[in-house]
Amino acid sequence: EIVLTQSPGTLSLSPGERATLSCRASQSVSSIYLAWYQQKPGQAPRLLIYGAYSRAAGIPDRFSGSGSGTDFTLTISRLEPEDFAVYYCQQYGDSPLTFGGGTKVEIQ
Amino acid sequence: QVQLQESGPRLVKPSETLSLTCTVSGLSVSNGLYWGWIRQPPGKGLEWIASIYHSGSTFYNPSLKSRVSISIDTSKDQFSLNLSSVTAADTAVYYCARHRDYDIVPAQLDPWGQGLLVTVSS
Numbered sequence: 266e267i268v269l270t271q272s273p274g275t276l277s278l279s280p281g282e283r284a285t286l287s288c289r290a291s292q293s294v295s296s297i298y299l300a301w302y303q304q305k306p307g308q309a310p311r312l313l314i315y316g317a318y319s320r321a322a323g324i325p326d327r328f329s330g331s332g333s334g335t336d337f338t339l340t341i342s343r344l345e346p347e348d349f350a351v352y353y354c355q356q357y358g359d360s361p362l363t364f365g366g367g368t369k370v371e372i373q
Numbered sequence: 374q375v376q377l378q379e380s381g382p383r384l385v386k387p388s389e390t391l392s393l394t395c396t397v398s399g400l401s402v403s404n405g406l407y408w409g410w411i412r413q414p415p416g417k418g419l420e421w422i423a424s425i426y427h428s429g430s431t432f433y434n435p436s437l438k439s440r441v442s443i444s445i446d447t448s449k450d451q452f453s454l455n456l457s458s459v460t461a462a463d464t465a466v467y468y469c470a471r472h473r474d475y476d477i478v479p480a481q482l483d484p485w486g487q488g489l490l491v492t493v494s495s
Contacts, residue, residue: 297476298477300480300482308487309470309485310419310468310482310485311483312482315483316481321481353419355419355481355482357479358477359478360477360478361432361435362421362432362434362478364418364419364421365418367419
């Protein structure tokens, strides 16, 4: 099983700042098999990024994904008020599909 | 626009079987790729449970495989989850979702249903 470790657990930032979220895999994941999701309280997760780099439909371009091998990054270039949420990475390069533990982006 | 809606009992007794159904609208389940179930215990992270193709091909999480069964009814555009011998540890929000792609295994999940909190308690 591929274990995904996200860091930091919590990121305290202000609107307008840049957010950098990390996802590290226990073994190499092809970049085309890595996704990022956003989850707000009381809501289902929403797909942001798939294939490590590709934005899902309707996702603003302030969200970008990068990385390869075992290290992946989600960057939010300028935080908007609606971006404060929990973010999860997910790999689908091998079964079982696995998720990281999440990074909470909170308002400082 | 594809929409998914979970349904089923919100309270299940320990040792019984949890049964949930996901109803898909806006797309036939026969036209989609894989369809999946994911759960999230209160205040915790996401755990993939199982996924199914309209032909009946399935993938299961080994950690739950001995207790889980997933099925699909193409005539009703529904797919279902059964989880047997439940305990308090199975208390979670259960989500159904569509896999947008498939290569080695079912891929990214989009969209998701709104989720259904199922509590295991006597």
